[in-house]
Amino acid sequence: MNYNKADFIASYGISSQLPESDRPELSFSGRSNVGKSSLINKLCSRKNLARVSSTPGKTATINFYSVDDCYFVDLPGYGYAKVSNADRERWDDLINSYFEAPRHHTLLVQLLDCRHAPSADDEQMLRYLHYHQIPYVVALTKADKLKKSQLAKTLEDFENLCRPYGCQKVVLTSGENGYGIPELQAVLNAAVAG
Numbered sequence: 001m002n003y004n005k006a007d008f009i010a011s012y013g014i015s016s017q018l019p020e021s022d023r024p025e026l027s028f029s030g031r032s033n034v035g036k037s038s039l040i041n042k043l044c045s046r047k048n049l050a051r052v053s054s055t056p057g058k059t060a061t062i063n064f065y066s067v068d069d070c071y072f073v074d075l076p077g078y079g080y081a082k083v084s085n086a087d088r089e090r091w092d093d094l095i096n097s098y099f100e101a102p103r104h105h106t107l108l109v110q111l112l113d114c115r116h117a118p119s120a121d122d123e124q125m126l127r128y129l130h131y132h133q134i135p136y137v138v139a140l141t142k143a144d145k146l147k148k149s150q151l152a153k154t155l156e157d158f159e160n161l162c163r164p165y166g167c168q169k170v171v172l173t174s175g176e177n178g179y180g181i182p183e184l185q186a187v188l189n190a191a192v193a194g
């Protein structure tokens with residue numbers, strides 16, 4: 001896949017407005033501030049394709065990017081403490097209607113911060129993906145924050161944790177220094193190639 005051929009399409013707050021599903025979709029999910037925008041930018045060698053924000057909790061939207069012959073689908077972040085119940089319901093509606101629609105759900109990348117045990121929201125997401133049999137891999141973010149000596153053990157711990165939830169693979173990544181990006185790109189390429 002040519003990751004340099006990347007364009008922002010639009011942000012959607014209502015799933016009925018989503019563009020027609022006419023190509024493979026690679027979706028990205030994670031809690032607010034996990035490093036999703038940074039990872040998407042790094043995958044496409046871009047600075048500002050996805051917005052990087054240090055203030056989480058913006059309105060939930062599904063952001064679509066066209067990347068070569070695929071869509072990158074940036075799902076709304078979760079786990080932000082200050083959202084209202086109405087916002088939470090809107091998030092649920094968006095996610096459920098996205099996954100329940102007959103779209104080309106090729107692979108989801110679930111992001112988890114490599115420095116922390118998964119939150120209750122993260123675990124709920126892993127259970128959701130498992131229950132709905134959504135094919136997914138886990139990208140551990142912010143690997144640049146680990147010491148070299150911690151990398152292998154961290155990877156192994158998350159593999160053991162995620163495997164029972166049906167996760168296909170765990171990749172250590174950094175949206176900061178590019179660690180693991182070629183490996184994640186290879187995983188996405190293989191998923192698209194089928």
Ligand code: GDP
Nearest residue numbers: 032033034035036037038052053142174175176
């Ligand atoms: P999002 O809310 O999941 O889209 O997260 P962002 O990409 O906006 O990043 C949230 C914060 O984490 C920002 O301050 C980023 O600079 C920082 N960040 C994101 N990825 C990394 C990473 O790989 N390493 C480090 N050290 N910081 C990161």
